[in-house]
Amino acid sequence: MDLGTREVLEALVLPTHRGGSPEIRGALARWPGRWYWADSGKTRLVLIRAHPGGRGPRWWLHAALLLLAAVCTLGAGAALAGVWVPWDSGGIRGVVVGVGRFFGGVLRGDWRLLLQGWSFAVPLLAILLVHEFGHYGAARRYLIDVSPPYFLPIPPSLSPIGTLGAFIRMRSPVLDRRQLLDVGAAGPLAGFVVVVLVLIWGYATSATADFPAGLPAGAGMTAWVSFAGEPIALGDSLLTGWLRRWILPGGPSVHLSLPAFAGWVGAFITGLNLLPLSQLDGGHILYGVLGRHQRLVAGGAVLSLLVLAQESSHWYIWVVLTFLIGGGRWTHPAVVVPHRPVPVSRRLIGALAVAVFAITFMPVPFVV
Numbered sequence: 001m002d003l004g005t006r007e008v009l010e011a012l013v014l015p016t017h018r019g020g021s022p023e024i025r026g027a028l029a030r031w032p033g034r035w036y037w038a039d040s041g042k043t044r045l046v047l048i049r050a051h052p053g054g055r056g057p058r059w060w061l062h063a064a065l066l067l068l069a070a071v072c073t074l075g076a077g078a079a080l081a082g083v084w085v086p087w088d089s090g091g092i093r094g095v096v097v098g099v100g101r102f103f104g105g106v107l108r109g110d111w112r113l114l115l116q117g118w119s120f121a122v123p124l125l126a127i128l129l130v131h132e133f134g135h136y137g138a139a140r141r142y143l144i145d146v147s148p149p150y151f152l153p154i155p156p157s158l159s160p161i162g163t164l165g166a167f168i169r170m171r172s173p174v175l176d177r178r179q180l181l182d183v184g185a186a187g188p189l190a191g192f193v194v195v196v197l198v199l200i201w202g203y204a205t206s207a208t209a210d211f212p213a214g215l216p217a218g219a220g221m222t223a224w225v226s227f228a229g230e231p232i233a234l235g236d237s238l239l240t241g242w243l244r245r246w247i248l249p250g251g252p253s254v255h256l257s258l259p260a261f262a263g264w265v266g267a268f269i270t271g272l273n274l275l276p277l278s279q280l281d282g283g284h285i286l287y288g289v290l291g292r293h294q295r296l297v298a299g300g301a302v303l304s305l306l307v308l309a310q311e312s313s314h315w316y317i318w319v320v321l322t323f324l325i326g327g328g329r330w331t332h333p334a335v336v337v338p339h340r341p342v343p344v345s346r347r348l349i350g351a352l353a354v355a356v357f358a359i360t361f362m363p364v365p366f367v368v
Contacts, residue, residue: 004172069151072162077117086157098157120258127266131191138186145172181288195266202260208251238359274357278326287332289350295331
């Protein structure tokens, strides 16, 4: 079958060659593409090869977006460090004017000042890069036609982190649930390793401190940062709580260092991406494991987020965004061959991803 720029052949192996005979292994070694066994008994093969030609990646665009994201996250880091203020005055007008002021200042040489935010920008971009290239590498393993990561920069006058994350674009259909599960899980699992390392570094450079006056110290808030002189209260996931109590025991709350906040953001983004909804990573993974039954878990997740929105109203925004990303629904679209079973090894990967979701998800990350 043809899947866009890819050709997929499904082969039923003769009984004399099942299990991987020398003849089959020799033929597979000469196959000009990728292949995998479609069943645990090694009776069926899936062989994939790319059609010649096709459009290559526009590396200049991906590099430009990454550079712009680096500039914006450096600006956010400098504002978190208190060495730069991203707006002239309060209100919407001040924030909008701050966008032009930010980019104009970068061109006039402010980038030297922004470099002081490197200990936030570098670990945060590392988390995002490893996450997205986890997806990219898994997709390339199956010869899925996929783009390199597109970064989404946002000026620090509009966001205290300087980016809306990143995404890859798949330009050929996903064949079966095994491929979908592997590609969906590779990103958050790879990024999670970096998140843990960054959080350990970050908490080791943070300090226990009481909440500044006026911050909502209740409702699960355990840490805070100061952005351009304005304190922001932050909540915990199981992961950030465990690491905080291990590295900084006994303190009432923690004033996060720049790398600690980068790790906190990385954990927050990981938990969001692993929600079992539509086209999020968690939706890919859960559809890979459960097939069409993913819709039942997704419906429960939507109801749970609406309940959490009573404590932290940003969840309303995230539910709306999830519907927009999923084309108006919370269920995952079918793959080309949805009935093919998923190997036990892949189900274990799915279970690991669910465990990562459980320890990174923040029910009340901040109060809006």
